[in-house]
Amino acid sequence: MRIRATVAAASGALALSALVAPAAHAADGGPSYRSELAKVFSQQTSGRSAFSAASDPVGDLDVSFSDFKIAKAIKVGTTAHVSTAVSYKLTHSADVDVTSEDFLTLPVIYRGSSTAPVNDLGPDEPATCAETSATTAVCKARIDIYPSGANSSLLKNSQAGTWHGAAFALDFASEKSSVQFDLATTLVQRNSKLTVNAAPEPVKKGRTITVTGKLSRANWETHKYAGYTNQPVKLQFRKKGSSTYTTLKTIKSDSTGNLRTTTTASADGYYRFAFAGTSTTPAVNAAGDFVDVQ
Template identity: 70%
Template sequence: MHLRATVAAVSGALALSALALPAAHAADGGPSYRDGVARVLAQHTSGKAAFAATAAPIGDLDVSFSDFKIAKAVKVGTTNKVTTYVTYTLTHAADIDVSDSNVLTGPLIYRGSADYPDNVLGGEAPATCVDKTATTATCKGPVDINPRETDTDLKLFNAQAGTWHGAGLALDFDSEKSAVQFGLGSTLVQRNSQLTVNAAPEPVKKGNTLTVTGKLSRANWEDHKYHGYTGQAVKLQFRKKGSSTYTTLKTLKTDSTGALKTTTKATVDGYYRYSFAGTTTTPAVSAAGDFVDVK
């Protein structure tokens, strides 16, 4: 399930004032994860069991989440949905059976604070859990991120690149109880980057000047194109033919269009590339080396 929440303050709590969900149903005709999460969020929106900015579980289902592990960073481009899997430990009361199809759980990520997140994302399916003891289970579930959402309420915005926080949700259809826990770690949701390089002329006489051009660009989630990433430090690196190690020759910054241009002396055969260390919003990337034959 893919969630998008626009939020407002209600009695100092988290209120989800808009929620759009796909109309998926359980294969056996029973309660679906989509229906359950929608109900839980609507319940909290009403103020009956308000969310708060705390790492403790909120709700009336006797569960808690721990050992929440998510990728350090998730790269999202302009076209394809990206799924990242989260593992966690679910601790629950002895009378809760995680193998019951009426008991569902899954990970969420949210951008901003637990009080006022500006986006919340989850998976299109719940987590799968395996009992380890009578009161603990290990779970694995997806978080889906789609840069091609056309619904305004589901859209991923460029300004939302950066740090997202983890949360866990569990619900029991039979008892109509549920719980949510915030502050379960973090990940970077990043605008995917691309980097090119071209060293010319090729071939070149030893001692002559090479001009090395390139461009650093990153995904724009709003128009689904790649645009230049301006004012970023990028290293020009060289790897001698037969070596596996790149050495930095100089560092320069991208211009107003993300373009790079510099010169260097040709000495021996080898590969030239540009390398970008990355930022919190944009992943590190290195161009494929461009081989230059020195005569």
């Protein structure tokens, strides 16, 4: 099952306008929690007053969230499903039973502001919560990301970068809900690849070695990898028998992401390219290419 939560502004207020699309059915043939959740939230979002801060809880269920923990960065490629763990603390009033079958909570991350998000990502399954006191619980779930296919997360290249965390809670019995935004941030990044080839092999000491390669990253719209252009990349060398790479020079990828430079052969060892990364694209090192110097 896949959740899609959308935050919208209605008459200046923060509102949860929709939660799932399309509706699904549970394995036993009954309606899934997603369709029920969408119906209740739709009922609860009408007539809300404006709220001063997105980090404040919004809703009529006496629940708040804190200590939202998620990976600092999430690498997303072109096709493979990506899942990352999330945990958070849920604080509630004494009349809220987080162990009840009528209670549900889940985390979401969203790109953009809480009043005008451009995309959001949620879990395939709701969170599981363990009570730590009469009014607190620790909840765990996973954010599931599908770059392509029937469950596509509809990622756009422009959406790479900082995403914000939010959490939701719903009591089906009372049809009360609560949502809280800006609980944490994470980077959702276009996965990167880096290759290297040093030639000729073998080579005489003092001769020129030509090192080529390519820096590429995931294109979420074409679902293919494409060159990452005009990016600084380091050429590094590790002498045979050593475990440490030393930077020889820094060059930039060309208009198609290709890399090409030269260096002088001095000793047997490994050459690689190293990319430090950006907010939208993770750091990556090419596997070292060994050159035998004679």
